[in-house]
Amino acid sequence: KNIQLDITKATQFLQADAIAAYEPKVKAAQEALENGTCPGNDFLGWLHLPSSITPDFIGELNATAQVLRENCEVVVVAGIGGSYLGARTVIEALSNSFQWLLNDKKNPVILFAGNNIGEDYLAEMCAYLADKKFGVINISKSGTTTETALAFRLLKKQCEDQRGKDMARKVIVAVTDAQKGAARTTADKEGYKSFIIPDNVGGRFSVLTPVGLLPIAVAGFDIAQLVAGAADMEKATAVDVPFMENPSAVYAACRNALYAEGKKIEILVNYQPKLHYLNEWWKQLYGESEGKDQKGIFPAAVDFTTDLHSMGQWIQDGERTIFETVISIEQPNHKVLFPSDDENLDGLNFLAGKRVDEVNKMAELGTQLAHVDGGVPNMRLSVPVLNEYYLGQIIYFFEKACSISGNLLGVNTFNQPGVEAYKKNMFALLNKPGYEKESEAIRARLNK
Ligand code: PA5
Numbered sequence: 153k154n155i156q157l158d159i160t161k162a163t164q165f166l167q168a169d170a171i172a173a174y175e176p177k178v179k180a181a182q183e184a185l186e187n188g189t190c191p192g193n194d195f196l197g198w199l200h201l202p203s204s205i206t207p208d209f210i211g212e213l214n215a216t217a218q219v220l221r222e223n224c225e226v227v228v229v230a231g232i233g234g235s236y237l238g239a240r241t242v243i244e245a246l247s248n249s250f251q252w253l254l255n256d257k258k259n260p261v262i263l264f265a266g267n268n269i270g271e272d273y274l275a276e277m278c279a280y281l282a283d284k285k286f287g288v289i290n291i292s293k294s295g296t297t298t299e300t301a302l303a304f305r306l307l308k309k310q311c312e313d314q315r316g317k318d319m320a321r322k323v324i325v326a327v328t329d330a331q332k333g334a335a336r337t338t339a340d341k342e343g344y345k346s347f348i349i350p351d352n353v354g355g356r357f358s359v360l361t362p363v364g365l366l367p368i369a370v371a372g373f374d375i376a377q378l379v380a381g382a383a384d385m386e387k388a389t390a391v392d393v394p395f396m397e398n399p400s401a402v403y404a405a406c407r408n409a410l411y412a413e414g415k416k417i418e419i420l421v422n423y424q425p426k427l428h429y430l431n432e433w434w435k436q437l438y439g440e441s442e443g444k445d446q447k448g449i450f451p452a453a454v455d456f457t458t459d460l461h462s463m464g465q466w467i468q469d470g471e472r473t474i475f476e477t478v479i480s481i482e483q484p485n486h487k488v489l490f491p492s493d494d495e496n497l498d499g500l501n502f503l504a505g506k507r508v509d510e511v512n513k514m515a516e517l518g519t520q521l522a523h524v525d526g527g528v529p530n531m532r533l534s535v536p537v538l539n540e541y542y543l544g545q546i547i548y549f550f551e552k553a554c555s556i557s558g559n560l561l562g563v564n565t566f567n568q569p570g571v572e573a574y575k576k577n578m579f580a581l582l583n584k585p586g587y588e589k590e591s592e593a594i595r596a597r598l599n600k
Contacts, residue, residue: 154388155535155545157399159406161520162475162529166409174405174560175395181559182391182401190559192566197352198551201360202382202544210376213362216325216345217369221260223323224287228277228307229367230266231291232299233440234355235327237433239367240264242359242543244429246373259372260287265307266300274303278310286311287323289370291363293349295333298578304335327362354566356437357551360544374540381544388545389552400552403477403531408560410475410529411449419467420453421478423516426538428455430479434550441558441565448561457515464519468526475529479546480516483537484509 163171184190185199220227229239243262248254252261265277288307292300312320326339326346339346347362358364360382365375387393389400396402407418420434431453442448452474454463467474490511492504503511520530533549535542558565580590 153536154384155399155533155542155549157403158532158534159402161524162406162410162531164524165475165527165529166406166413170409171402171405174409177560178395178401178405178556179391181404181556184559185555186391190555191564195352195354195357195566197350198354198357198360199555200386201353202379202386202548205360205379205383207376210365210379213347213365213369213375216347217366219345220287220289220323220325220370221372223319224260224285226261226263226281226284226286227323227367227370228263228265228281228286228288228303229291230288230300230304230307231264231327231363232267232297233436234358235291235293235297235300235363236264236267237356237429237436238359238364238547241429241433241547242364242368242373242378242540243371245426245538245543246540247371247426249426260370262367262371266290266292266297266303269299269302274306278306281307281310282314285315287325289325289327289367290335290339291327291367292333292335293329293355293358293363295328295335295337298575301334308338325366327366356433356440357566359433359547377540378544378547381541381546382548383544384541385545385548385552389549399533400549401556403533403549403553404556404560406531407449407475407477408557411561415449415473415475415529417450417452417474419474419476420451421456421476422454423456423478423512424481424484424538425455425458427479427481430546431455437550437554438557440568440571441554442561442563444563444567444570447563456519457512460515460519467523467528472527475531476523477531477533478516478520480532480534481538482534485538 159171181190185196188196229236263277265274288304288311290300290304308320308324311324315323321343324342324344326335326344327349328335328339328346329351330336330348336346338344347366349358349361349363353361360379365378368378369375389398418438420431422428422430435451435453438449438451443450467476488508490500490503490506490508492501520532524530533546535546555565576590577594579587580594583591
């Protein structure tokens, strides 16, 4: 059974033939992807990636993961954007919600760094690591990203000081470009084990490369199953699958049809706190892929029912420019029944004997009805259970849909020219060598 997309609560806001009208455009978009004729066609390595990953490669990743697992109580994953969000999504979705409080001798604690420039964050992390046997996975495709490089310099030094050069060499792994960048230079010079990020896979499409697979394996999860789920979704969304049976095609069509009707904001919704980072990964995937040329649906996200008590008001009653896509997990992995209480002081005996998830599901259904009544189109992605296999399906489903959707919008889905603007200013302000002219210009501007 695959994940299922239901668009009936969205199409009621559209003309009867609105989705069908997208069929030829979606087909053309899919063919352009397959034939490599779309904009950004040098970044299509993710398209048939799941089906091309071999058991040997999974074995090599698991073997390296095992070295880290055997030699580290804590593993720090240094990376930002596409170089960390996918791994964090899967690890948080599958881990115990209180993982960091468990005295789990089987699995190392996974920490994330290099995704911000918070001095307190780094200071507190380094202090926590001071008495730990820790290792580092340094992930950067360019190998030069400031946030990650900064954290890695600190972590490398601390690891060498604490554990000695030889052990540091064993527990530091690089995931980077085959040739370019400082991360590659360092890895080669120090003799770190390293994995290559293929040239033709962009950051936000790289979770099924070692960028995501290695940290996920280190955390103790089954990467073969993750890849199997993605490979099955690759088949389910292939170019020869009829339009209405292809969930990625239908999702891409539906969100673009809604956008054309003035629904400029899409809100990804979950009802499981463990999926918070799926929101973050999805926001990056869609925001960085589509938000260009002054176009693009703004990707927002909420965790329900938590955010029903905050953003719920806006969604129910605010400006009618939004639609929702809900990720619904059919079966939780645990079972908790509400107990009966003789005194019933809290008045909750009407729930006695019910599962907590039944209440969650009724909250979900009640919210869907209320939001649709309030003018918010609603799509729903139903996922049988939260495990590696279905996370693999979800990842590939969204990647494929994003690439079709970007094509429908008429943008290059795979570039991100807009992210350079802040870097240029930051480097100019920090007097980075090579930025002398920009430094001068920016100072003149600030001193005006
Ligand atoms: O999607 C992207 O390409 C970006 O978000 C990158 O993943 C991010 O900027 C990190 O880049 P790098 O892996 O080069 O450090």
